[in-house]
Amino acid sequence: MQLRSRHLLGLEGVTNDEIGLILDTAVSFKKVLERPIPKVPTLRGKTVVNLFFEPSTRTRFSFELAEKRLSADSVNFSASTSSVLKGETLKDTVKNIEAMRIDFVVMRHSAAGSCYFVAQHVNAAVINAGDGAHEHPTQGLLDMMTLREKMTKLEGLKVVIVGDIEHSRVARSNIFGLKTMGAQVGICGPATLIPREVEQWGVTVFPHIEDALAEADVLNVLRIQLERQKGGLFPSLREYRSLYGITRERLDRLAKEITIMHPGPINRGVEIDSDVADGDYSVILNQVTNGVAVRMAVLYLLAGGRPKLKE
């Protein structure tokens, strides 16, 4: 089995089998990462450009590491966000990519759908590393890998995503991926950060965090951005924390333990408290480790690799 698309632009429309394939492949690559020499020659001679139009630390590092572990040649391109909305930048960049015969484009951009634009204009395989509020498919995949590792299977799992759903590409990729894999997904946050007609995704909306906690096996806590408060979407960080913050106190009231995820970077003391983020039920650092394995799997599969992976 192989992936149907030559790009990974999002998890919407990616099938259960395909996600399963990526996650299985990632598990194999995770074993590679545990070896004394954690490197394979799989993508030797292939060139990857990491095209980051928006600042990113962990996603870019994670992709770079994945590329290096696969022996690909990678080059980095970072552009300031200020020039992003001028249009020419992206089109010219696309033309340059074509001229340089690059095999993979890993792309982060502040505009939703921008990777579609690039994918339509280049021969390279495009991997979306986050496009505006649209999707961040490798984050969705690494979250699912982490959950599958911890909870054995995704089917029937109750995952609640807490925070700014409206502006979150992580939320969208998680929702599309988890729903496809048979998980039950809830979302929770201030109504101003819940997008319109979200029920059509087949998710449950929890206006109150207590109701979400009562339901959830897993919480995926999103970073709350200060600019949303400035944009008038909620009154203050203080009130956000008091209504939606994931605190030890809130969790201690429950008769169960909830697995805690966070895509990072964390605003400690705002959306989540340090003792929760660093606590026993947090898998936040596992997410980071799995991120490299998942990205290796995606690169490998898009390169046309077969899932059988031998030393």
Add this chain to the structure above:
Amino acid sequence: MKDNREIGPIRVERLLLRGGRILDPSSNVDRLSDLLIVDGKIRKIGGEKFTQSDGILLDCKDKIIVPGLIDMHVHLREPGREDEETIASGCRAAMAGGFTAVCCMPNTHPVIDTRGQVEFIKERSEGFLVDVHPIAAVTVGQKGTELTEMGDEVAAGAVGFSDDGYPVQKAAILRRALEYAKTFGYPIIEHCEETSLSENGVMNEGFVSTTLGLRGIPSISEEIHVARDLLIADYTGGPLHIAHVSTKGSVHLIREAKKRGISVTAETCPHYLVLTEEAVREFDTNTKMKPPLRTEEDRKALWVGLKDGTIDVIASDHAPHAIEEKETEYDAAAFGIVGLETALGLMMTYALRKKVLTLPELVKKMAILPRKILNLPENRIQEGSLANLTIVDLNKKWTVDRTQFHSKSRNTPFDGWPLEGASFGVVNNNQLYYKF
């Protein structure tokens, strides 16, 4: 479309349109007949002996001759963005699309907000087959603060006023504009958008924007403005025309207002009638326009409004844009699509073929009512009248090919669409243009 061979525009002194079906709902005419045009006027409707040596004879068998169509909402981009469109190229596009007249919106650079600017448009379009009727700005520079010299603009040929693209945000300004415009009998054409609600939005707000992570423009951004304008129109009695209606709520508001006798008219565009927000899913920037493509429910409501007379007019909102303004990220792309060369084909395919409107109804919405709203002289097909005609071919099967557009711009979401029905030719100002 250039894929057909075309003739014209050519000057004609004597022209016989032979064997066409002549249809003019305002004169209650619908019959098969020859039509003789001499020196720009309809000389005779009826059988005529005519040979090529007497002038030009055009075989109109299986064609329908209707009053010349007018597109009351186009952007010709001149002056300022002649790379996107000029008055001349826009008029060629109009002619090819079956229109004998267009109204050009004033959001050019500089803005059409003085008599001099209106005269510039009139001079640049002099002698064309297509009549260009300028719409002047409501406020100086379309800045929403100071009324333009409407009387002077009307004297130079303006037929309406609009701050299209920059909706009049202050209610007091619109009130004064409607009161003042009433004197001249020309409408204030409103682009309805409460910008505090649409701010930064790029598509309809709803399930599709939610899924794509694109910023939404809620339907209430349009409807609040429509409701406000209707109240002001009611209060002042001023002539209000609502441009490019896109939502079910707006249709409802306008229908109710008309019932109450408020002086309001409305238009919608073919793209709102045949496309929905679903078209945005692949992030094609040619689906980006203001107002945005709405939901299926809205689309259906527009057809109902069109049928029951709530919506008076079909206009294209022809908005040419340079390639680089569209070949970019969805967020960064310009709003608007070209429409002059697809409007008639789309309406014939989706209104006539699907039997939602009859041909007389369509002619009313594309020829008769716009002229009435704009206070232009009636255009009747009768002996003695000026020959201002569109000849349509209901059975013409064709495919939209944007590389063949006469417009300088190519930004259409309809490229490759198979359509049925097209303009065969147009006659106006002693000139003939046709395809064969």
